[in-house]
Amino acid sequence: MATDTTAVDEWEIPESYTVTARVAEHAQSFGDRAAVYFRDATGAQRERTYADLRDDMYRFANGLAELGVEKDDRVMHLFPRHPDAFAIQLGALATGALLVPCSSMLRANDIEFRATDCDATTIVVHESLTDMVEPVLSETPIERVIVLDGDDAALADEHGEAGESDVHWTSVRAVLADQPTDYDGPDLGAADPMSINYTSGTTGKPKPVLHKHRWMYCFNRINAPHWWNIDDETELADELLWATTGTGWAKWFWSPVGVGLTTGATQLIYDGEFEPETFLEILETEGVTKLCAVPTQYRMLANADLDAYDVRVRDALSAGEPLNREPMERIEDAWGVTPRDGYGQTETVALVSNYPGIDVKPGSMGKPTPDVGATIIDVDDEAEVEAGEIGEIAVPVGSPAIFDGYYEKPHLDEQKLSGEFYRTGDLARQDEDGYFFFEGRADDIIISSGYRIGPFEVEDALVSHDAVAEAAVVGSPHEERGSVVKAYVILADGYEGTVELTDELQAFMKAETAPYKYPRRIEFTDELPKTSSGKIRRIELREQEQAQHG
Template identity: 80%
Template sequence: MGVDYDTIVESFEWDIPESYTITSTVDDHASSFGDRVAIKFLNADGHREERTYADLRDEMYRFANGLEELGVSEGDRVMHLLPRHPDVFAVQLGALATGSLLVPCSSMLRAKDIEFRANDCNATTIVVHESLIDMVEPVLEETPLERVIVLDGDESELDDDRWSTVQSVADGQSADYDGPELSSEDPMSINYTSGTTGQPKPVLHKHRWQYCFNQVNAPYWWGVDEDTDLEDELLWATTGTGWAKWFWSPVGVGLTTGATQLVYDGDFEPDVFLEILQDEGVTKLCAVPTQYRMFANADLESYDVQLNDTLSAGEPLNREPIERIQDAWGVTPRDGYGQTETVALVTNYPGIDVKTGSMGKPTPGVGATIIEMDEEKEVEPGEIGEIAVPVDSPAIFDGYYEKPELDEQKLSGEYYRTGDLASQDEDGYFFFEGRADDIIISSGYRIGPFEVEDALVSHDAVAEAAAVDSPHDERGSVVKTYVILAEEYEGSEELKTELQDFMKEETAPYKYPRRIEFVDELPKTSSGKIRRIELRQQEQEKYS
């Protein structure tokens, strides 16, 4: 699909149906093409299951009736802690049909994280897979949780009245449901941020969020629009069920468009994932940069894939894997940028030239721009500023759940500030520069950490890197990089000098790391993002 960028942006208009909800959309799909496969499920043991859109509708309503019988009602907060599973959509959609707010949690969290979220949003119900019960039991008495519903659980092993199973809740229930009349402006979910700079924040979204994904993410990132023959497409987003990305793609694109999508439950192994791409006939893949980097080290030419789109999200994808995949498969991984609080704000549209290292251009209708860090004024091309969106844009969140002080900080001005820094070239392409908190100011120069890291990992010796500011008496701060070396390399003063010389050639000389430290690992959030705040604190303590 090719697009005329300027024409699309100028002509785009929001027309959000008042009655829109994701549950009514799935119901409509079931009525229109109920026998179409919605989910192809596969796990690491080779087990397969399928769900049609008619199946999803019926399972959604059975679970909703069962929840209502348990006392779950409109406005309640329902947490879920689930792996990729063929019944995940039934659980999520069923809870949403009751008017409850979903509170997704990742299996990569810890018990203390579940406790924090349950208390923070006053959740009364949690749906948890039997393999993850140990994350709930230790903190149950310290939370307002009244009901624990176990997916794949054994009813005979539950001896507490608060506990039941998904199967027992849904069994015997009607596939017809007379629930509350919901609209696009009713609350849908509380998605917690990843906590790169502090405690996770409860991001409140309404049902219109999913419509916005359908109107923005689907055509201007995934390349799925009204002209797409969905019978010929198989979508695969490798995200987990607890992340906002699950709502960006498996729900926000897959379910809203009526596509068929693959759900695979298994640890990431490059060769296994590549075989799945080939054997299942996946046509559109959305993965994270780490996965693409590992793909790039494999023998890609030996896999006969049918991909027509490859998408990347979560953090910027550096140039090496982009070029490797393009050479091997003839498709160019296209970055898309957004947050838990938003839809895709900036993407490499299908049909436009992809500039290596660029996030792309602002998506239609959203209004994303780059403003100065200390005032609401757009920056000039080439200058680093903060990515921002007008607060009246329908494509952003509706505030932080019961956190008026945070709303005042983030939504009281003309723009919602993302906290992410970027620059824009003369052609309108955005380039990620790092978090606002991560910007390095050295001798008056503003240096984005990503440019430093991207250049550094292009050296054969560097597997991963994180750049932060390090206090310096004369310069105020200098660039410090923490480096994880490739397996065949060992750290030495000679290698530090070699890396510094290399960087002087790859970037402007003032950006090279004057301090380098070799480490075995980097501090990261549960979603895999580098916590530079911890590294900055180390530097402050070391040189204070």
Template identity: 70%
Template sequence: MPLDYERERETFEWDIPADYNVPAVVEDHAESFGDRLAVRFRDDEGGEAERTYADLRDDQNRFAAALADLGVGEGDRVMHLFPRHPDAFAVQLGALARGALLVPCSAMLKPKDIAFRANDCEAETVVVHADLTEMVEPVLDETPLDTVVVLDADGDPERENWHAFADLLEGRPTDHDGPELSADDPMSINYTSGTTGQPKPVLHRHRWMRCFELVNGQYWWGVDRDTDFSDELLWATTGTGWAKWFWSPVGVGLTTGASQFIYDGDFDAGTFLDLMEEEGVTRLCAVPTQYRMFTQVDGLGEYDLALTEAVSAGEPLNREPIQEFEEAFGVTPRDGYGQTETVALVTNYPGIDVKPGSMGKPVPGIDVTLLDTQDEEEVDAGETGEIAVPVGSPAIFDGYYEKPDLDEQTFHGDYYRTGDLARKDEDGYFFFEGRADDIIISSGYRIGPFEVEDALVGHDAVAEAAAVASPHDERGNVVKAYVVLADGYESGEDLTDELQDYMKEETAPYKYPRRIEYVDELPTTSSGKIRRIELREQENEQFGE
């Protein structure tokens, strides 16, 4: 249902009950509509499973009882490392019911990354899928990790302090008398993706999930607890190790009582479209790369999708996939912006007139602003500033786990500065310009990399692009573009000239890439974000003093 933005801003309230906690929310759902589908699961090997809200409650309590016997209690850190799985929620909810803190890890990490996280937060327990134990075994002797729970174990692990998840649940009662939890109790330590150094341990409390329900649910997905979910099926394509899993499957899906689809398999645009059609997915959350790949599928408009809403986050969504997806399905993908440290701060909320390339408008209840990078003065419309939120807002985290030095750096002023730059137009729409350290300054001009990249991918020859500063004797820096070509195109001087001429027509002349390099792929973080710092380092090595 379209929202009245100004009315929402005027009437919004942060309604966060003092006793709010995620396991209690699931208990309430199970009591109210226990037979409602919570999870519909499929994998790429033909596996299928379903869980109702009553199932989630029962398995949550069984696993909590098992963890209690293993000595896991309030404040303990429980790492988890598993793919999308029908029991993912049971693992997470069971740990939370014990008052433990979840430490999610991605299957794309390396053993050294697991060791860093385990040592940094002093985690003693890890839940790992049987296919990923080789990531944990090499670091056991160098970390506090002692107790290992194996998901989908093939029989008894037969190693000291190793336990099969299924065996732990066997015969357990479906109720659990755990600690009393409140909205202010710690819930998770979500490590940042580490684009510019070691990942930081972002500490969130249970109230984070209520904030997602109030903000991400209403002003992004377009759902709340009053939604009729009888004909709804939500699908967020994220993995369990990312903050986006908490943004959507947990923070929106579980909190509102929605029915969700989870698929465990590598991304293939055709396969994902088939799944959406077969399952009747009505609301989709995918990343920009996936939307771009969808629009390259032949016969896109021939898919008979039940989609009514589509949202995107992770990095800015380019104009072309928005327009092509809308033409194919009559649904306009709506971009949203936030961080591991926050809820959605800026969204194209339901009913908004989407401006291609825009993140949308600041959500109600959060005084998001753009500050000058050198002081705390707000910038004018049309100017680039750093996205900032007042310190103390429920929309942001309130510290790093046992890192007072980082807290002091982050919260020393009146605002939490995100490190991301944007500009605002006269209508209040925000446009992403890049990370503060990604901005390109050439001959005194400040150039945001995303505007360059967004224009470049509009050319048929360009599949992906990344723009960075490249040192130049006269201009200080020039724009350098790293380009991944679309199928059927070959690199060469003629194409470079064509792309440069194209860019001069699409953007201000000073923004066109004076240097272009063709690559097979772009360097990314484990969460898929472009590592422009790596590209800048290459440029400094080649052209710097």
């Protein structure tokens, strides 16, 4: 299978390119254009123009600098979709600091690990999430906590100027107060570090993926035209983008930041739980023209009364896992638009996509995105496989579409970036027409509702319960979620596999791991299939689940 990667060498990333500079340029060119329409679950709405974003970006940057944040410092953030999310992120980037996004689905020990691993000195956290941060502060290098929507009087009363751990607490409001809307910060360019996005930890501890500011140019060059269908001919005044992702995921940088802000588009941010009728009402009343959601959301939307809403979506994008035929056909019948799947990772841009101009094949992630160089290679060497053969999705290490290494982890760089290709760890096959079809993870990853879940973390947490002697975790097919976590459990002596114990184990796991990782299905067994060397043969368990639930 020959793949033309020559176009990769034609990339020329402007040396001065940063997303902060792009926002400032947009504010200069069309400052009164809405950058963000924000809506929350109560129906409250707020708007931010590009001039607002620029001004708040510089105000927050000045406030951070006053607190002592400097170039190359690591600034973590932990907050929901919020009207001030962009201002906080952009302000931190303007100082030359590296953003370290965190999801509210994490636990306190996850925050401790990330802060310690990258030596973060600052965290911006929503007031509703401070309980995730406060218990581990003394074990981290964090020097300052900035609370979004925090009450200054309450913070002063509880923490004073500095608590016992010498951590300074303040609020976003206080950081912004009385700051000027111009900023004389460091000169930054495409080659400067921008963010540390941690992986899901599928094969051990989460890995710190380093991206430089050039990452934003790559999204503008690749994701915008080849996924969002936005190019120089697009009339952005007629478009409203909505990506349903949260601020702590790499997908937030894929779309709201990497496409929305770099192109100068207007986008909707909704802070509320997914509910099909609510989402359909928002699509209708707000006039969303481009939607990016996960397959689970599309499946649930497809089961709702689509014909009851006047939806004017012109591009529907899907990512996280393959989207099956039924919801695609239902949405196409109702909206006249076929959802287009795309594939990438925390480490990359959209490597494979059903980009505009090609037919969508149900079940396919699409074709290699132009100018990227994605291909499929043998799992044991670097030779490309033939059409129809299963191999590993890979990208030439010289492609600008991949990350810049792992933050201060040269041994990981050596493992992943020293050969001819960066291996994604995802298995696929390519048909005769050039379409890629996902075949699973080389490392047994479970994809549930778009979340990537590694079995080892779940198993380790399970066996820490007194009732569990041994456990094996695999994905189990599920109509709406694609897959759910299924745990095969060998009980310790003295325990019985009752409904009550199942409930207890599930409650235990929700406290030990992110909620989406807990096993929704548990089966008690006397033995697990193993190789002669004692390794669990998860393939047998997956086949068993496929036979039962597929």
